[in-house]
Amino acid sequence: xxxxxxxxxxxxxxxxxxxxxxxxxxxxxxxxxxxxxxxxxxxxxxxxxxxxxxxxxxxxxxxxxxxxxxxxxxxxxxxxxxxxxxxxxxxxxxxxxxxxxxxxxxxxxxxxxxxxxxxxxxxxxxxxxxxxxxxxxxxxxxxxxxxxxxxxxxxxxxxxxxxxxxxxxxxxxxxxxxxxxxxxxxxxxxxxxxxxxxxxxxxxxxxxxxxxxxxxxxxxxxxxxxxxxxxxxxxxxxxxxxxxxxxxxxxxxxxxxxxxxxxxxxxxxxxxxxxxxxxxxxxxxxxxxxxxxxxxxxxxxxxxxxxxxxxxxxxxxxxxxxxxxxxxxxxxxxxxxxxxxxxxxxxxxxxxxxxxxxxxxxxxxxxxxxxxxxxxxxxxxxxxxxxxx
Numbered sequence: 001x002x003x004x005x006x007x008x009x010x011x012x013x014x015x016x017x018x019x020x021x022x023x024x025x026x027x028x029x030x031x032x033x034x035x036x037x038x039x040x041x042x043x044x045x046x047x048x049x050x051x052x053x054x055x056x057x058x059x060x061x062x063x064x065x066x067x068x069x070x071x072x073x074x075x076x077x078x079x080x081x082x083x084x085x086x087x088x089x090x091x092x093x094x095x096x097x098x099x100x101x102x103x104x105x106x107x108x109x110x111x112x113x114x115x116x117x118x119x120x121x122x123x124x125x126x127x128x129x130x131x132x133x134x135x136x137x138x139x140x141x142x143x144x145x146x147x148x149x150x151x152x153x154x155x156x157x158x159x160x161x162x163x164x165x166x167x168x169x170x171x172x173x174x175x176x177x178x179x180x181x182x183x184x185x186x187x188x189x190x191x192x193x194x195x196x197x198x199x200x201x202x203x204x205x206x207x208x209x210x211x212x213x214x215x216x217x218x219x220x221x222x223x224x225x226x227x228x229x230x231x232x233x234x235x236x237x238x239x240x241x242x243x244x245x246x247x248x249x250x251x252x253x254x255x256x257x258x259x260x261x262x263x264x265x266x267x268x269x270x271x272x273x274x275x276x277x278x279x280x281x282x283x284x285x286x287x288x289x290x291x292x293x294x295x296x297x298x299x300x301x302x303x304x305x306x307x308x309x310x311x312x313x314x315x316x317x318x319x320x321x322x323x324x325x326x327x328x329x330x331x332x333x334x335x336x337x338x339x340x341x342x343x344x345x346x347x348x349x350x351x352x353x354x355x356x357x358x359x360x361x362x363x364x365x366x367x368x369x370x371x372x373x374x375x376x377x378x379x380x381x382x383x384x385x386x387x388x389x
Contacts, residue, residue, distance in 0.1 A: 002099060005066070005157045006099060008138060008154050009073060010038070012154060014212075014213055016138060016147040016150045018224075020147045024081065029341065029343050030340070032339065036336040038092070038329075040330065041094055041097070042326070043097070043333065046098070046100075050319045062099060063162065063166060066099065068095050069092065071155075072091055077148045077155070093329075100325055101324075101325050137153055138154065192313060194372065195312065195320075198365045200328070201331060202365075203328045203330075204332070204362075205359030206262065206359065207332050208335035208336075209269055209272070210234065211339055212339050212348075220287050223281075229284075229288070234291050237291065237295025237299070238295040238299035240296055241261075241295060241297065241298065241299035245257070245301060246303045248303070253375065254305070255308060255374055257300075257303070258301060258308060258366055261301040261304065262297075264293075265297035265298040266360070266363070268294040270356055273356065276352070335358075339355070342354050
């Protein structure tokens with residue numbers, strides 16, 4: 001539920017982008033920069049907050065953080081200008097940057113040996129279920145009652161997450177006893193930094209099509225009224241991808257799993273370029289099918305990527321996860337910024353080609369990183385044991 005609330009908040013701007021653009025009288029490219037500032041604020045704050053909150057009991061950290069997160073989303077619903085909205089998104093990102101890495105690290109560290117990928121996949125499923133349920137609801141609300149209603153819904157989802165944490169998460173102390181110096185040194189580890197770099201490049205290319213799914217899907221199908229359906233398709237596929245990704249990470253190993261899933265998603269984007277250049281508008285069912293394949297591949301990348309980071313991090317997993325998710329959000333910010341600039345100047349084809357070019361660089365970076373710092377296939381715990389999340 002924690003990652004469901006955060007995921008809805010992270011990605012809901014993609015569905016509400018046209019409504020925000022119209023209401024606040026700014027271009028869709030400019031509106032997309034809300035994702036840029038959110039991502040940068042998250043990226044810069046996550047490692048710092050991970051160190052500062054490292055001694056706070058996880059149950060208390062999640063409880064206080066979710067309370068503030070809900071309040072900020074309700075406040076966002078009252079924003080009357082783009083500037084106010086921008087500031088609120090920055091503050092909300094700092095809170096999200098505290099909560100999300102902690103949730104992933106708790107799952108991975110409390111899992112049985114050999115099952116960390118699946119445990120992380122369970123947490124990642126919250127993000128993808130948010131795409132299947134939360135973001136479509138937010139998109140529908142924005143088309144029916146305006147984008148303000150979207151952020152009210154996110155606030156309600158967050159209250160639900162808070163109740164769930166209070167009812168189900170046991171009290172326990174932080175796993176690591178490492179001191180502040182050890183935690184800070186972990187952030188300078190070449191292997192961990194390499195994970196963050198590959199995550200950054202991959203997220204820039206991988207999430208660019210999702211951030212601008214509204215104009216991309218309209219250009220491919222000429223059916224803008226189907227945006228909610230397209231986003232729901234990605235969400236359902238992404239939820240499946242999160243589950244598959246956990247099995248891929250534990251079965252194939254994080255290294256091969258990370259490269260294979262990202263490469264598959266990149267191929268689908270190349271197909272979109274060909275369709276847009278030759279036969280668009282395309283029947284919506286064709287685009288729904290391709291979005292489903294892309295969603296499975298893109299969101300199955302999450303578990304191998306994070307399992308690799310945890311495997312290399314040792315006892316400072318939370319800090320490493322925070323740095324890696326910082327890379328994710330820097331990449332999202334770059335994808336949003338580059339995608340928006342290219343979209344306003346060169347249209348949808350330019351945005352898709354930019355994603356492909358950056359994605360090829362991402363694959364190269366992943367291969368280099370895996371060869372230099374391999375993790376191998378994880379050893380299993382006792383037969384029949386399941387991950388304790």
